[in-house]
Amino acid sequence: MSESAIELVGINKSFGSVRANKDIDLNIKSGTIHGIVGENGAGKSTLMSILYGFYQADSGEIRVGGKKVAIASSNDAIALGIGMVHQHFMLVQNFTVLENIILGAEGEALLNSSISKARSELRRLEKEYGLDVDPDAIIEDLPVGLQQRVEILKALYRGADILILDEPTGVLTPAEADHLFRILDQLRAEGKTVVLITHKLREIKAITDSVSVMRQGAIVDTRKTAEVSVEELAELMVGRRVLLRVEKGDMRPGEVKLSVRNLTVVDSRGVKVVDDVSFDVRGGEIVGIAGVAGNGQSQLLETISGIRAAVSGTVTLDGKPIDVTGAADPGDLRDRGLAHVPEDRHYVGLVLPFEEYENSILGYHDRAEYLNGPFLNIDAIRADARMKIEQYDVRPRNERLKTANFSGGNQQKIVLARELEKDPGVLVIGQPTRGVDVGAIEFIHRRLIDMRDQGRAVLLVSVELDEIRSLSDRILVMFDGKVVGERSGEATEGELGLLMAGIDGKEAAE
Amino acid sequence: MEHSFVVAIQILDSTIRLSIPLMFACLAGLYSERAGVFDIGLEGKMLAAAFAGAAGAAVYGSAWVGLSLAIVVSVFLALVHGFASITNRGNQIVSGVAINFIAAGTTVILGQAWFAQGGRTPSLGGEQRFTGVALPFAEAARDIPIIGYIYAELISGHSILVYLAFFTVAFTWWVLFRTRFGLRLRAVGENPAAVDTAGISVTWLRYRAVICTGILCGLAGAYLSMAIGAGFVKDMTAGRGFIALAALIFAKWKPVPAMFACLLFGFLDAVSIRLQGSPLPIIGPVPTQLMQALPYVMTVILLAGFIGRAIPPRAGGVPYVKER
Numbered sequence: 059m060s061e062s063a064i065e066l067v068g069i070n071k072s073f074g075s076v077r078a079n080k081d082i083d084l085n086i087k088s089g090t091i092h093g094i095v096g097e098n099g100a101g102k103s104t105l106m107s108i109l110y111g112f113y114q115a116d117s118g119e120i121r122v123g124g125k126k127v128a129i130a131s132s133n134d135a136i137a138l139g140i141g142m143v144h145q146h147f148m149l150v151q152n153f154t155v156l157e158n159i160i161l162g163a164e165g166e167a168l169l170n171s172s173i174s175k176a177r178s179e180l181r182r183l184e185k186e187y188g189l190d191v192d193p194d195a196i197i198e199d200l201p202v203g204l205q206q207r208v209e210i211l212k213a214l215y216r217g218a219d220i221l222i223l224d225e226p227t228g229v230l231t232p233a234e235a236d237h238l239f240r241i242l243d244q245l246r247a248e249g250k251t252v253v254l255i256t257h258k259l260r261e262i263k264a265i266t267d268s269v270s271v272m273r274q275g276a277i278v279d280t281r282k283t284a285e286v287s288v289e290e291l292a293e294l295m296v297g298r299r300v301l302l303r304v305e306k307g308d309m310r311p312g313e314v315k316l317s318v319r320n321l322t323v324v325d326s327r328g329v330k331v332v333d334d335v336s337f338d339v340r341g342g343e344i345v346g347i348a349g350v351a352g353n354g355q356s357q358l359l360e361t362i363s364g365i366r367a368a369v370s371g372t373v374t375l376d377g378k379p380i381d382v383t384g385a386a387d388p389g390d391l392r393d394r395g396l397a398h399v400p401e402d403r404h405y406v407g408l409v410l411p412f413e414e415y416e417n418s419i420l421g422y423h424d425r426a427e428y429l430n431g432p433f434l435n436i437d438a439i440r441a442d443a444r445m446k447i448e449q450y451d452v453r454p455r456n457e458r459l460k461t462a463n464f465s466g467g468n469q470q471k472i473v474l475a476r477e478l479e480k481d482p483g484v485l486v487i488g489q490p491t492r493g494v495d496v497g498a499i500e501f502i503h504r505r506l507i508d509m510r511d512q513g514r515a516v517l518l519v520s521v522e523l524d525e526i527r528s529l530s531d532r533i534l535v536m537f538d539g540k541v542v543g544e545r546s547g548e549a550t551e552g553e554l555g556l557l558m559a560g561i562d563g564k565e566a567a568e
Numbered sequence: 569m570e571h572s573f574v575v576a577i578q579i580l581d582s583t584i585r586l587s588i589p590l591m592f593a594c595l596a597g598l599y600s601e602r603a604g605v606f607d608i609g610l611e612g613k614m615l616a617a618a619f620a621g622a623a624g625a626a627v628y629g630s631a632w633v634g635l636s637l638a639i640v641v642s643v644f645l646a647l648v649h650g651f652a653s654i655t656n657r658g659n660q661i662v663s664g665v666a667i668n669f670i671a672a673g674t675t676v677i678l679g680q681a682w683f684a685q686g687g688r689t690p691s692l693g694g695e696q697r698f699t700g701v702a703l704p705f706a707e708a709a710r711d712i713p714i715i716g717y718i719y720a721e722l723i724s725g726h727s728i729l730v731y732l733a734f735f736t737v738a739f740t741w742w743v744l745f746r747t748r749f750g751l752r753l754r755a756v757g758e759n760p761a762a763v764d765t766a767g768i769s770v771t772w773l774r775y776r777a778v779i780c781t782g783i784l785c786g787l788a789g790a791y792l793s794m795a796i797g798a799g800f801v802k803d804m805t806a807g808r809g810f811i812a813l814a815a816l817i818f819a820k821w822k823p824v825p826a827m828f829a830c831l832l833f834g835f836l837d838a839v840s841i842r843l844q845g846s847p848l849p850i851i852g853p854v855p856t857q858l859m860q861a862l863p864y865v866m867t868v869i870l871l872a873g874f875i876g877r878a879i880p881p882r883a884g885g886v887p888y889v890k891e892r
Contacts, residue, residue, distance in 0.1 A: 167749070
């Protein structure tokens with residue numbers, strides 16, 4: 059076997075005028091775990107898509123196992139032994155595990171024999187790599203950790219020697235992530251090559267042998283993981299020094315601003331997604347809600363902000379009740395000083411085809427300062443938008459640009475500027491830094507701390523445990539719709555991780 | 569034999585006749601929609617096929633030539649829909665509506681230009697139609713009480729297309745759940761990205777699905793003008809393409825339930841025809857129009873009230889675009 063599993067030489071790729079990959083040279087050693095880090099839009103995914111045959115490079119050379127190859131489609135990549143585990147799983151939700159694994163690799167026109175062949179092959183792979191999964195389970199019934207395992211099995215079933223994982227831990231609990239790393243370890247021990255794409259620097263440190271850092275389409279450095287610190291990596295990624303942990307002073311809690319009592323929410327399938335949840339948020343504190351995605355945090359947030367109706371329970375804002383079981387009106391809540399930065403800015407927070415200035419007043423468009431009789435006062439709105447762009451450092455500085463053309467981090471700043479500049483008493487915010495660059499994260503965190511220091515109440519929901527831990531004064535952990543534990547902001551990751559996995563609070567404390 | 573038994577058999581017999589075009593069209597829709605291409609142009613394809621079949625049979629004197637032409641025309645229209653919605657990622661509803669309009673207009677214009685009978689085709693007879701085939705021993709069995717009678721009257725004596733329709737139900741189930749093509753077809757309607765990353769062409773797979781749709785719509789149309797009818801009449805599909813779609817949703821995109829749904833709609837149709845003009849008990853005489861509307865009213869009621877949650881193929885109606 060050759061020393062290098064994959065060599066990329068002088069890879070270039072442009073989309074229109076954007077150079078997504080610039081002169082990429084990369085050498086990934088066989089039998090190692092190689093990390094690729096970089097901010098969003100640094101070109102990591104493009105590079106991997108070229109390797110997996112989704113795109114063709116404009117120029118450059120790919121060598122697999124020392125031989126020059128042309129990868130024109132996913133088929134070519136699979137034939138060369140390259141497997142990919144996508145960030146969004148490429149699984150058919152209502153198929154069984156087996157059906158998903160054989161899809162595209164059935165072998166024969168009739169399914170009977172290919173399914174039984176796959177079943178025995180799967181048993182062998184399970185034994186070899188410790189990847190237990192019920193072959194007849196339906197994908198949508200499986201937790202994400204297991205779904206990911208199916209993706210890995212899919213690649214191995216196709217005989218992959220090189221496995222590319224794109225942001226694999228984004229949806230996992232810390233325990234599931236640990237399990238994934240053990241699997242990757244096992245794969246390395248069996249001589250497989252793993253390419254790990256991530257923006258979580260700690261994961262790079264924990265598992266990889268070497269790491270390449272990408273910035274603005276280029277690889278800025280490739281290092282042995284053991285010889286580089288997390289701080290150095292962050293600096294390489296952003297191009298300047300970054301504070302990974304926000305500084306914050308002691309909290310000075312005021313009176314209770316937001317109070318939730320026995321809140322229960324049922325979804326369209328009749329499942330209790332929020333189950334008898336009670337808590338208070340005081341002025342001057344940030345309360346973080348931790349939990350693996352899908353344990354009711356989203357629904358809790360939507361109910362408090364008036365988008366979703368609860369079946370029972372009460373919520374009071376500044377001592378006055380919100381009609382959460384009936385028709386709470388988000389517009390009315392806004393007038394009462396509750397601002398909401400939704401989890402999914404694309405679907406809830408912004409109208410992407412609108413120009414920036416239009417989004418900058420969405421929901422506040424009926425305020426007197428934006429109106430001119432029955433009409434919108436466009437000049438005033440644009441001036442206001444320009445001011446917010448300045449304050450929040452939104453780039454490019456153009457209020458007439460279509461919102462879809464801003465990057466994720468800048469879109470988030472647009473939403474934040476809109477909600478925070480009205481000086482709300484209570485801020486309810488979901489996934490504030492999802493899809494946001496390291497540089498912008500620092501800014502957003504700073505703003506949230508400022509809010510708290512000005513005596514506002516902040517309710518923060520995030521699946522990023524680091525974010526919860528560095529910002530929150532108190533942490534509530536949700537599992538299966540219930541609040542299963544409350545910890546101080548100093549709680550350790552292990553402690554929270556156990557709670558997030560649904561292990562009883564008392565056990566976790568021991 | 570009791571009168572009511574004979575009437576019941578007659579109604580069931582016409583139930584079968586009337587549900588066949590629905591069954592073909594419904595299965596046609598099933599292939600396309602399972603692959604993620606919504607098709608409200610079933611109606612138009614059926615109509616065009618009915619015309620092409622009748623015209624071909626009239627000109628060449630053979631039902632089989634007519635059937636072949638019906639299928640060719642219908643597949644062509646299906647490919648047009650495919651070109652618009654798969655290759656050019658157009659809106660599938662708009663494309664379907666366009667096909668319906670084109671078929672409704674073109675059939676009448678061409679019919680008038682070619683045959684000058686007010687948009688009709690000449691009426692077909694003999695070899696130009698698909699007539700009933702007697703199954704073995706049908707006549708001998710007729711005198712056996714009940715079972716023999718049912719065999720002779722209800723099961724035997726239909727055109728070959730009727731038997732083909734029932735066979736197609738079983739065949740479609742087998743294709744869908746027992747073959748590689750079926751697995752991929754179901755997958756591409758749920759998550760085309762999964763199919764694409766598995767190294768299978770989404771485009772080619774969806775084209776094959778719409779070709780199946782075209783073939784089956786061709787059979788549905790040919791049955792209308794050449795088996796149950798004897799020639800093409802303007803707008804002879806009369807909304808059957810849409811009822812077939814309703815049946816497809818009612819059956820939750822599954823072949824065997826689709827067959828039963830079509831039989832149910834066929835039954836309503838048969839009953840409404842049977843009851844026309846005859847006064848109902850208690851209610852008394854009912855206007856013909858009301859009886860004719862019955863199947864459609866029932867469609868609305870069934871779809872609104874009894875269907876439960878129908879989850880369509882998740883990628884249905886959405887053109888596949890590779891993510892950046």
